[in-house]
Amino acid sequence: MRYLPHTQEEINDMLGVVGVSSLDDLFKPIPDDCCRSNELSFPGPMSEWELNAHMDSLSNDISADPDFKIYLGAGSYEHYIPSFIPYLVGRSEFATAYTPYQPEISQGTLQAIYEYQTLTARLLGMDISNASLYDGAMALAEAMLMAVRVTRRKKIAVSNLIHPHYRRVLQTYFAPTDYEIIELNGKGNGQTELEAIDGMDDLAAVAVQSPNFFGCVEDLQSIAEKAHAQKALLVTCFSEALAYGLFKNPGSLGADIACGEGQSLGIPRSYGGPGLGILACKDKFMRNIPGRLVGQTKDLNGRRGFVLTLATREQHIRREKATSNICTNNSLCAVTAAMYMATLGNKGMQALSRLNYNKTEYLKQSLKNAGANIPFESPTFNEFVVEFPLGFEKKYKGLLDRKIIAGLSLEPYYPEYKSHYLLAVTETKTRKDLDAFVKEVVS
Amino acid sequence: MNDNIKQGATGLIMNEPLLWEKGKKGRIGFSLPEADVDAYPLDESLVGHGPDFPDLSEVDVVRHYTCLSQWNFGVDTGMYPLGSCTMKYNPKTNERQAALPGFANAHPLLPQEMAQGVLKMIYDLERCLADITGLDAVTVQPTAGAHGELCGMLIFDSYHKSRGEKRSKIIVPDTAHGTNPASAALCEMKPVAVKSNENGILEPERIAAIMDEDTAGIMVTNPNTLGLFEENIKAIAGIVHGKGGLVYGDGANMNAVMGIVDMGRIGIDVLHLNLHKTFSTPHGGGGPGTGPVCVKKHLEPFLPIPRVIKQDEMYALREDFPQSIGRLHAFYGNVGVMLKAYSYILSMGPENLKKVSQLAVLNANYIKEKLKSTFHLAYDRPCMHECVFSDKIQQANKISTLDVAKRLMDYGFHPPTIYFPLVVNGAIMVEPTETECREDIDRFIEAMKAVAKEAEQNPDLLRNAPVTPKLNRLDETSAARKPCLTG
Numbered sequence: 001m002r003y004l005p006h007t008q009e010e011i012n013d014m015l016g017v018v019g020v021s022s023l024d025d026l027f028k029p030i031p032d033d034c035c036r037s038n039e040l041s042f043p044g045p046m047s048e049w050e051l052n053a054h055m056d057s058l059s060n061d062i063s064a065d066p067d068f069k070i071y072l073g074a075g076s077y078e079h080y081i082p083s084f085i086p087y088l089v090g091r092s093e094f095a096t097a098y099t100p101y102q103p104e105i106s107q108g109t110l111q112a113i114y115e116y117q118t119l120t121a122r123l124l125g126m127d128i129s130n131a132s133l134y135d136g137a138m139a140l141a142e143a144m145l146m147a148v149r150v151t152r153r154k155k156i157a158v159s160n161l162i163h164p165h166y167r168r169v170l171q172t173y174f175a176p177t178d179y180e181i182i183e184l185n186g187k188g189n190g191q192t193e194l195e196a197i198d199g200m201d202d203l204a205a206v207a208v209q210s211p212n213f214f215g216c217v218e219d220l221q222s223i224a225e226k227a228h229a230q231k232a233l234l235v236t237c238f239s240e241a242l243a244y245g246l247f248k249n250p251g252s253l254g255a256d257i258a259c260g261e262g263q264s265l266g267i268p269r270s271y272g273g274p275g276l277g278i279l280a281c282k283d284k285f286m287r288n289i290p291g292r293l294v295g296q297t298k299d300l301n302g303r304r305g306f307v308l309t310l311a312t313r314e315q316h317i318r319r320e321k322a323t324s325n326i327c328t329n330n331s332l333c334a335v336t337a338a339m340y341m342a343t344l345g346n347k348g349m350q351a352l353s354r355l356n357y358n359k360t361e362y363l364k365q366s367l368k369n370a371g372a373n374i375p376f377e378s379p380t381f382n383e384f385v386v387e388f389p390l391g392f393e394k395k396y397k398g399l400l401d402r403k404i405i406a407g408l409s410l411e412p413y414y415p416e417y418k419s420h421y422l423l424a425v426t427e428t429k430t431r432k433d434l435d436a437f438v439k440e441v442v443s
Numbered sequence: 444m445n446d447n448i449k450q451g452a453t454g455l456i457m458n459e460p461l462l463w464e465k466g467k468k469g470r471i472g473f474s475l476p477e478a479d480v481d482a483y484p485l486d487e488s489l490v491g492h493g494p495d496f497p498d499l500s501e502v503d504v505v506r507h508y509t510c511l512s513q514w515n516f517g518v519d520t521g522m523y524p525l526g527s528c529t530m531k532y533n534p535k536t537n538e539r540q541a542a543l544p545g546f547a548n549a550h551p552l553l554p555q556e557m558a559q560g561v562l563k564m565i566y567d568l569e570r571c572l573a574d575i576t577g578l579d580a581v582t583v584q585p586t587a588g589a590h591g592e593l594c595g596m597l598i599f600d601s602y603h604k605s606r607g608e609k610r611s612k613i614i615v616p617d618t619a620h621g622t623n624p625a626s627a628a629l630c631e632m633k634p635v636a637v638k639s640n641e642n643g644i645l646e647p648e649r650i651a652a653i654m655d656e657d658t659a660g661i662m663v664t665n666p667n668t669l670g671l672f673e674e675n676i677k678a679i680a681g682i683v684h685g686k687g688g689l690v691y692g693d694g695a696n697m698n699a700v701m702g703i704v705d706m707g708r709i710g711i712d713v714l715h716l717n718l719h720k721t722f723s724t725p726h727g728g729g730g731p732g733t734g735p736v737c738v739k740k741h742l743e744p745f746l747p748i749p750r751v752i753k754q755d756e757m758y759a760l761r762e763d764f765p766q767s768i769g770r771l772h773a774f775y776g777n778v779g780v781m782l783k784a785y786s787y788i789l790s791m792g793p794e795n796l797k798k799v800s801q802l803a804v805l806n807a808n809y810i811k812e813k814l815k816s817t818f819h820l821a822y823d824r825p826c827m828h829e830c831v832f833s834d835k836i837q838q839a840n841k842i843s844t845l846d847v848a849k850r851l852m853d854y855g856f857h858p859p860t861i862y863f864p865l866v867v868n869g870a871i872m873v874e875p876t877e878t879e880c881r882e883d884i885d886r887f888i889e890a891m892k893a894v895a896k897e898a899e900q901n902p903d904l905l906r907n908a909p910v911t912p913k914l915n916r917l918d919e920t921s922a923a924r925k926p927c928l929t930g
Contacts, residue, residue, distance in 0.1 A: 001791065001795045001798070003531075003532055003534060003723075003790075003791075003877075003878055004795065004798060004799070004802060004877060004878070005878065005879070005880035005881075006802055006805075006877075006880070006881065010880075010881045011802075011805065013881075014805055014806075014809045014881065015805065017809055017812050017813065018805065018808040018809055018812055019812070020808075023801040023802075023805065024801075026801065026804045026805060026808060026825070027700075027703055027804070028825065029671070029672045029674060029824070029825050029827075030672050030674070030700070030703065030704060031674055031677070033677060033708070034672075034676065034677065034704055034705070034708060034709045035703060035704060035705065035708075036577060036702065036703060036704065036705040036708070037705065037708075039702070039793060039797075040574055040575060040701075040702045040793035040794075040796060040797065041574055041793060042570070042571040042574045042575070042788065042792075042793060043789060043792070044788065044789045044790065044791060044792030044793065044795075045789070045790060045791055045792025045794070045795055046789045046790055046792070048536050048790070051536060051540065051786055051789055051790055052536075052539070052540075054789065055540040055543060055782075055786065056543065057560070058545070058546075058560035058561070058563060058564055059543035059544065059545030059546050059560055060545055060560065061545070061559045061560030061563070062545035062546065062549050062553070062557065062558055062559070062560040062561055063553060063557035063558070064544060064545050064548035064549050064550070065548050068557075070550055070553075072550045072552050072553070074552055075551075075773055075774075076550055076551050076552070076774070078548075078550070080474075080476070082472070082473060082474070082501070084501060084504070084505055086542070088504075088505060088508045088509070088512075090538060091508070091509070091512040092517050092518075092519035092520075092533075092725075093512040093513065093514075093515040093516070093517045093519070093520065094508075094511075094512050094515060094517070094727070094728055095517065095533070095538075095725040095727055095728075096517035096518040096519045096520075096533050096725050096726070097515050097516060097517040097518075097726065097727075097728040098523065098525055098528050098530060098726045098728070098729070098857075099726070099728065099729040100728060100729070101525075101860075102516075102848070102852070102857065102858055103914075103917045103919075104849070104852060104909050104912040104913075104914050104915065104916065104917065105514075105515065105516040105852055105857065105909075105912050106514075106515055106516065106728070107511070107514035107515070107912075107913060107914060108511040108512050108513065108514040108515035108728075109515055109728035109729070111459075111461070111511055111514070112508070112511055112728075113728075113729075114461075114928075114929075114930065115461060115462050115930075117928055117929055118461075118462075118463070118929040118930045119462070119494070119496060121929045122494045122495045122496065122929075123494040123496075127929070128928045128929055129928075129929070131729065132729075132730070134586040134587065134590060134730075134731075134772065134777075135586070135772055135773050135774075136773055137770070137772060137773035138586075138590075138771075138772070163773065165770060165773045165774070166773060168769055168770040169769070169770045169771060169772065169773065171769055172597065172747070172768055172769035172770055172771060173629070175597065175600070175601075175768070175769065176597065176600045176629070176630040176631045177631060217489060244491070244494065245493055245494065246485075246490060246491070246493075247489055247490065247491060248489060248490065248491040249491055249494070252491070261773065268542075268547040268548065268779070269547070269548060269549060269550050269551065270541070270546060270547055270549065270777075270778050270779040271546065271549040271550075271551050271553075271558065271561045271774065271775065271778040272551030272772075272773065272774025272775050272776075272778060273551075273586065273731070273772065273773075273774055273775065273776050273777040273778050273779065273780075274586070274730075274731035274777040274778075274779050274780060275773070286926060286928070292729060293926070293928055294928070295922040295923070295926050295927055295928050296922070296927040296928075296930070297917050297918045297919065297921055297922035297927075298917070298918055298921075299914040299915045299916060299917050299918070300907075300915040300916050300918075301914075301915055303914055303915075305914045305917045306917075307917050307919050307922045309919065309922040309923050309926055309928075310923055310926060311923070312923070314621075315589070315621040315622050315624075315625035316620075316621040316622075316863070317621070318621075318625075319621045319624040319625060319634070320624035320625055320627065320628035320633070320634050321628070322621070322625045322628075324625070324629075325589040325592065325593060325622050325625035325626040325628075325629055326587070326589055326590075327587065327588065327589045327620075327621075327622050328587040328588060328589070328717075328719065328726070328729060328730040328731075328732040329587070329729055329730045329731075330586075330727075330729075330730045330731040331727050331728045331729030331730045331731075332725075332727030332728060332729075332730065332731060333727075333730075333731055335508075335728070338462075339504060339508060341494070341496055342462050342472070342496065342497065342499055342504050342507070343472035343473050343499070343501070343504050344471070344472070344473050344496070345466070345470065345471055345472065345496045345497055345498035345499055346493045346494060346495065346496045346497075346498060347468075347469060347470075347471055347493075347498050348471045348472070348473045348475065348498075349493050349494055349496060350493035351475055352473070352475060353493075354482075355475070355476065355478055357483065357485065358478065358480050358481065358482055358483050359480050361480075361483035362480040362481070362483070365483075379485060379486060379489060400554065400557070405550075405553070405554070405557075408552055427475075427476045428476075430479055431479040431480050434480075
């Protein structure tokens with residue numbers, strides 16, 4: 001086996017040094033009744049070429065773009081990824097390193113993460129960002145745990161226009177605790193109704209997503225004012241980070257913690273993971289933020305360098321008193337996102353997000369003109385809800401044969417929205433694609 | 444320094460500023476698609492000025508990250524004997540497989556009949572991991588070891604609740620990873636510490652003395668973080684089960700016992716694995732990883748949803764498991780990582796996977812024997828995949844584990860794990876893994892001996908180390924005192 005370098009002669013020599021006579025004897029400390037009574041029986045070994053053929057056949061058994069025209073978003077977005085980005089991220093000095101516990105020989109990872117933290121904070125209008133969490137859903141859960149820690153209050157109010165899967169993960173994290181989750185409903189315009197929090201005592205935080213699950217941009221400034229009037233924090237969530245190339249960032253509108261998913265920033269969809277959990281906040285919460293943080297410092301000769309810092313918040317020092325249990329995070333995905341943000345720059349972020357907006361509006365208007373109902377009037381970014389005539393489901397299935405996936409049916413998540421579909425349009429769709437789509441769905 | 448041993452050398456390393464210290468306003472590194480639709484109006488009060496990012500060209504970005512990468516040490520650079528982290532070689536074919544367009548471009552909400560290839564992979568991987576651990580059912584949804592632990596503790600909590608109980612404590616040995624108590628605390632269970640005995644392992648009597656009906660169970664790492672097999676595990680599991688508790692296995696050290704130990708047979712109810720350790724997926728400088736959780740049959744109903752099931756040769760995602768702890772991830776976990784581990788498992792096959800553990804244990808015992816007269820060996824017993832030394836001998840010259848670690852860099856090695864486990868003062872925890880060949884291991888041994896000699900003859904060489912990397916020792920104290928987290 002090409003990954004196992006030992007020759008039989010070396011094995012024999014080394015066994016001699018250890019003082020045992022066979023490889024099996026190395027396991028003598030293990031009592032017999034702890035050992036397997038059968039041999040492993042999964043398939044293999046495969047040669048590299050057999051493996052290629054096997055994996056090619058699995059990969060070919062998946063419907064993906066560009067062969068298919070896919071209008072699914074809902075937390076995972078099709079964006080162009082410049083080919084040099086996977087090439088750079090794949091450099092094995094980045095990919096095959098461990099968490100940078102030894103800073104002198106990890107400056108590459110450390111500077112790259114420091115730059116990620118900086119660009120992320122700037123994107124969201126926040127003071128600081130951590131080095132990454134697992135995904136957007138976990139980022140929301142950690143943000144809310146952080147909010148109850150900071151405020152020492154017991155209730156959290158969560159918009160039901162936050163991605164349903166994120167809310168489900170939040171529930172999982174909160175299930176063993178006695179904190180109370182209050183759900184905030186949507187309004188007719190596609191934004192969150194805040195009335196329920198008026199006069200609510202013991203409220204730690206209000207969480208909303210913007211753009212929300214229906215693609216609508218929330219009025220963060222008013223929500224911030226309402227939350228702050230109760231001395232609660234505003235936690236803003238997002239599943240499409242690119243929106244902040246166009247829209248005002250959550251920090252400038254009063255958010256205390258911003259959290260969400262960074263997959264849009266140069267990371268392939270990969271059937272939902274790995275993505276990038278982003279968590280950023282205002283300076284005053286620095287010692288309560290979970291996860292790794294990279295900070296700037298100097299070496300013995302006064303040269304600029306970077307280290308993991310504020311480790312006293314973390315599990316390996318504080319154990320059960322840590323701000324989180326997280327250890328391994330999604331570091332390489334954070335580096336990928338930083339590369340992507342650097343590649344776009346200010347100019348590219350603005351232009352690309354504007355393009356997403358315009359193409360989405362083009363489809364929205366075209367569908368409207370063709371007679372489809374757009375139920376929510378609030379501004380959207382690159383996703384919106386359309387109501388098709390009842391029975392559209394049959395057409396949806398027919399379109400699959402024509403290699404078009406006409407978005408996501410909302411009904412399984414919101415039973416009241418029958419025949420409502422969430423459509424996503426990014427820069428990857430051409431006007432021709434969009435015209436063909438309209439023609440197909442209204443025909 | 445003995446130049447025959449030393450591989451660390453100086454070379455042409457570039458200085459490279461921070462991203463925003465480069466570039467020119469108006470540059471771009473991205474190929475913007477044509478604007479083939481009209482511009483639509485938008486309420487200008489909603490529009491921002493775009494993030495304050497530098498404007499760079501493609502070449503600027505490529506050079507920047509190429510320079511940065513050269514300041515890093517990875518497994519592909521050299522031996523990385525970081526104990527408890529299993530820094531084995533990360534096969535390149537795995538990268539090819541995970542990047543195949545069907546996988547990389549798969550949208551997670553595709554109609555299931557259009558995602559059969561990836562669902563089959565998840566299903567098969569779960570079956571492989573069940574076989575390897577000897578447990579019955581598996582979820583690959585947790586995205587890291589600590590996420591797996593949280594999943595396990597939520598299963599504990601839900602299991603006890605299903606029996607009408609809320610248990611408030613959990614037994615965690617003093618040798619455990621810090622993630623263990625932190626994960627338990629997230630589930631509002633109070634960790635109760637238990638000390639290992641003079642041989643570095645757990646004593647059934649000590650467990651019996653603290654196990655009670657308010658204790659949810661025990662978290663055991665086996666082999667433990669001293670690299671020793673917990674020989675009394677069956678008796679301990681019996682005690683815990685006798686009081687209605689469950690046994691959690693931290694499988695971070697599974698690389699030692701694949702094809703050898705049956706985790707079900709030794710009494711483990713719930714076990715997490717680390718695909719980014721045992722199953723060769725690259726660690727990425729801190730993730731992404733994957734922390735699958737394997738359980739015995741009676742705990743299967745509690746596994747997170749959705750689950751991948753097989754029905755009439757078709758694969759499907761199902762959520763109708765009313766006792767499930769719920770979702771842990773927005774979608775199904777780190778599929779890109781699963782693909783690499785799956786490729787590794789199929790490349791190895793059953794026989795080679797067992798050989799992995801045999802050679803990992805051989806390498807560790809070989810290092811232990813060769814170095815135990817140079818460095819104090821905390822527990823002089825046959826070890827599994829790692830061995831733990833300390834700086835006890837070097838302390839006579841006021842040389843600490845940190846100094847030894849930093850000096851090893853000058854010889855061209857990544858240092859071992861240091862100051863962990865906490866039960867050994869000044870611990871130096873060495874895990875060579877099976878993919879290191881004998882010459883490299885011998886060179887590591889010689890480097891450790893050379894450093895020990897320097898500690899006696901010229902200790903300042905260690906105190907001032909490292910001198911070969913781009914930077915010398917970094918001031919971590921002032922970094923924490925006056926944090927500067929963004930530029």
